[in-house]
Amino acid sequence: MVLNPVLGKLVSKRVVLASASPRRQEILTNVGLRFEVVPSWFKETLEKSSFTAPYEYAVETAKQKALEVANRMHVKHLRTPDVVIGADTIVSVDEQILEKPVDKQDAYRMLSRLNGKEHSVFTGVAIIHCHSKDNQLEMDITDFYEETKVKFSELSEELLWEYIHSGEPMDKAGGYGIQALGGMLVEYVHGDFLNVVGFPLNHFCKKLAELYYPPSKHNVQRKKYDSIPSVDTFENQSDGESESSNFTKQKGASKLDSSGTYSSEAVYASENSSGVRTGFTVPLENQNGVSQSAAKLPSKILELMDGFRASKALFVASKLKIFDHLKDKGPMKAVDIANDVGTSVCGTERLLDACASLGLLEKTPQGYSNTDSANTYLASDGKYSLHGYIIHSNDHLWPLFTNLESAVKEGSRQNHRAFGKKADDLFKDYYHSQEVKQRFMSAMHSIAHLTARDVATAFDLSQFKSACDLGGCTGALAHELVQVYPNLKVTVFDLPEVIANTSYFQPSGQHTAPVTFVSGDFFKDSLPEADLYILSRVLHDWPDEKIHVLLSKVSAVCRPGNALLVAETVLDEQKTHPSVAVLQSLSMTEGKQRSGSEYKQLLEKYGFTDVQIKITGNLLDVVLCFKKSLSL
Numbered sequence: 001m002v003l004n005p006v007l008g009k010l011v012s013k014r015v016v017l018a019s020a021s022p023r024r025q026e027i028l029t030n031v032g033l034r035f036e037v038v039p040s041w042f043k044e045t046l047e048k049s050s051f052t053a054p055y056e057y058a059v060e061t062a063k064q065k066a067l068e069v070a071n072r073m074h075v076k077h078l079r080t081p082d083v084v085i086g087a088d089t090i091v092s093v094d095e096q097i098l099e100k101p102v103d104k105q106d107a108y109r110m111l112s113r114l115n116g117k118e119h120s121v122f123t124g125v126a127i128i129h130c131h132s133k134d135n136q137l138e139m140d141i142t143d144f145y146e147e148t149k150v151k152f153s154e155l156s157e158e159l160l161w162e163y164i165h166s167g168e169p170m171d172k173a174g175g176y177g178i179q180a181l182g183g184m185l186v187e188y189v190h191g192d193f194l195n196v197v198g199f200p201l202n203h204f205c206k207k208l209a210e211l212y213y214p215p216s217k218h219n220v221q222r223k224k225y226d227s228i229p230s231v232d233t234f235e236n237q238s239d240g241e242s243e244s245s246n247f248t249k250q251k252g253a254s255k256l257d258s259s260g261t262y263s264s265e266a267v268y269a270s271e272n273s274s275g276v277r278t279g280f281t282v283p284l285e286n287q288n289g290v291s292q293s294a295a296k297l298p299s300k301i302l303e304l305m306d307g308f309r310a311s312k313a314l315f316v317a318s319k320l321k322i323f324d325h326l327k328d329k330g331p332m333k334a335v336d337i338a339n340d341v342g343t344s345v346c347g348t349e350r351l352l353d354a355c356a357s358l359g360l361l362e363k364t365p366q367g368y369s370n371t372d373s374a375n376t377y378l379a380s381d382g383k384y385s386l387h388g389y390i391i392h393s394n395d396h397l398w399p400l401f402t403n404l405e406s407a408v409k410e411g412s413r414q415n416h417r418a419f420g421k422k423a424d425d426l427f428k429d430y431y432h433s434q435e436v437k438q439r440f441m442s443a444m445h446s447i448a449h450l451t452a453r454d455v456a457t458a459f460d461l462s463q464f465k466s467a468c469d470l471g472g473c474t475g476a477l478a479h480e481l482v483q484v485y486p487n488l489k490v491t492v493f494d495l496p497e498v499i500a501n502t503s504y505f506q507p508s509g510q511h512t513a514p515v516t517f518v519s520g521d522f523f524k525d526s527l528p529e530a531d532l533y534i535l536s537r538v539l540h541d542w543p544d545e546k547i548h549v550l551l552s553k554v555s556a557v558c559r560p561g562n563a564l565l566v567a568e569t570v571l572d573e574q575k576t577h578p579s580v581a582v583l584q585s586l587s588m589t590e591g592k593q594r595s596g597s598e599y600k601q602l603l604e605k606y607g608f609t610d611v612q613i614k615i616t617g618n619l620l621d622v623v624l625c626f627k628k629s630l631s632l
């Protein structure tokens with residue numbers, strides 16, 4: 001990977017991120033940087049009017065944040081870090097600087113100013129290299145800023161308030177988070193997206209390149225790094241490493257490493273774009289200063305090897321409702337969470353740290369708190385909560401997947417091994433056990449909610465007056481459809497046992513027109529009349545014989561010119577992507593995932609024509625087709 005050489009320079013250093021921002025932590029963790037997080041105590045109170053340009057304010061604040069941490073660590077903790085990174089993100093509109101809103105009214109004031117306009121997001125970054133000489137802290141500061149232009153659409157008051165009530169604006173500059181719900185407000189972004197989220201990664205890497213790979217004496221033209229040097233560039237430059245591993249004085253950064261710290265160089269191998277293996281060198285030393293060589297980490301494979309631990313940590317934290325506790329009461333100490341949920345303190349602390357390392361929680365001196373994603377997707381009460389699906393994954397899918405080896409050998413689902421029951425008996429649980437039924441419905445509800453907007457808007461469905469969502473379960477998609485198409489009436493058709501339990505999932509706790517619920521079995525009973533039939537996450541579950549029964553019925557009841565909408569994850573033609581669907585196949589249901597051409601073929605077989613496929617980029621893609629008119 002081309003960027004490794006730059007970040008590799010930090011491998012043997014104690015790097016500290018002087019920021020509590022979970023976004024910054026995530027951005028840097030994602031590129032494999034190892035660092036400690038020590039949030040800065042610097043209060044963001046610099047006098048704004050004393051700066052001639054908004055970015056100067058951001059740069060100075062970033063610098064002060066980093067300086068405060070470097071000093072504190074040196075004096076209080078006697079642990080001088082090698083590198084401290086500070087950052088500050090501000091939004092600037094009409095020459096005004098907007099930071100984080102103090103309350104909802106403030107958020108409203110900010111968002112109203114941004115409404116319908118273009119504004120700039122500036123992130124100032126300070127990189128401080130520290131060393132201790134005679135117990136005195138010496139520091140070399142490098143700073144820079146990045147600007148990204150963002151334009152908001154014209155937004156209604158109602159939408160702004162709905163967004164503010166989501167809670168998302170409160171810890172974000174300008175009162176919005178482009179990476180989550182706030183993304184819906186944005187018409188365009190010009191520049192580095194990550195800069196808006198809080199850290200201009202690309203510029204940061206270029207800065208490191210400037211610092212660690214200054215232009216060689218023989219090639220002064222390469223003074224300015226407009227791009228991050230390629231592997232080859234590094235290889236060339238590392239030739240002169242013995243002299244250039246010391247920092248050369250340049251604007252904002254002065255000579256740092258007078259001792260020539262590196263004791264050895266590990267040879268990394270990578271492939272260039274033509275598939276030829278090239279080497280580049282990254283100096284490394286172990287704790288004793290003894291030479292060591294390092295092989296390139298197969299990070300993807302290591303991640304897969306550990307994936308089960310990460311999944312299980314997420315499942316257990318969800319099961320213990322830790323994200324709910326923290327949403328209501330965070331930040332909380334491990335001991336208090338353990339008391340509340342009735343678990344051991346040491347076990348809980350390990351679980352919380354694991355969740356923090358996975359980016360699900362934030363850890364500060366005050367305790368643990370949810371990240372934005374955890375609040376939105378992991379707490380059980382949010383509109384987009386995945387809690388139900390996570391519990392289903394833990395209680396149902398996990399036991400099945402622990403028997404994957406037998407499943408592959410025998411080519412069949414492993415219910416008997418996982419649950420001591422045959423598939424049919426297990427299915428009866430969905431009818432008879434309230435707990436299992438509720439869990440399954442919650443799981444379906446989670447996914448339906450998350451995908452509903454993309455499914456509803458993949459095609460313009462405004463021509464239809466009525467729709468019937470076959471197997472529509474809790475009605476999550478139906479409710480989204482009537483929101484998007486106010487003239488549409490939607491019937492949710494599902495088994496009586498399902499319909500009897502839907503009230504819990506309704507937006508206002510009850511069924512709301514124009515969504516109606518009708519009970520029946522789509523294999524046996526007659527289907528309600530509609531202009532548009534919907535099969536969302538149904539076809540992949542059933543064997544061909546059942547699909548034949550179902551599609552024959554839909555085709556028979558569908559009038560010429562009326563339509564069928566299928567929502568499924570559509571595989572590529574090789575059937576190896578997206579992996580979420582390919583992995584789902586390993587559950588060994590009797591059904592299967594299909595490619596676009598397979599769906600087309602299947603639907604045409606049952607008299608549908610004009611098959612159009614929309615890959616949404618969400619979990620579900622959408623296939624729309626029309627019943628052939630008689631003359632065709």
Ligand SMILES: Cc1cn([C@H]2C[C@H](O)[C@@H](COP(=O)(O)OP(=O)(O)OP(=O)(O)O)O2)c(=O)[nH]c1=O
Nearest residue numbers: 019020021088089172173176177178196197198
């Ligand atoms: C505009 C915008 C800002 N932000 C965030 C990035 C920053 O975390 C935050 C701006 O506040 P900052 O003061 O820059 O950072 P912080 O308070 O989160 O963390 P610290 O001071 O400890 O470094 O706004 C988003 O996450 N998304 C966005 O779209």
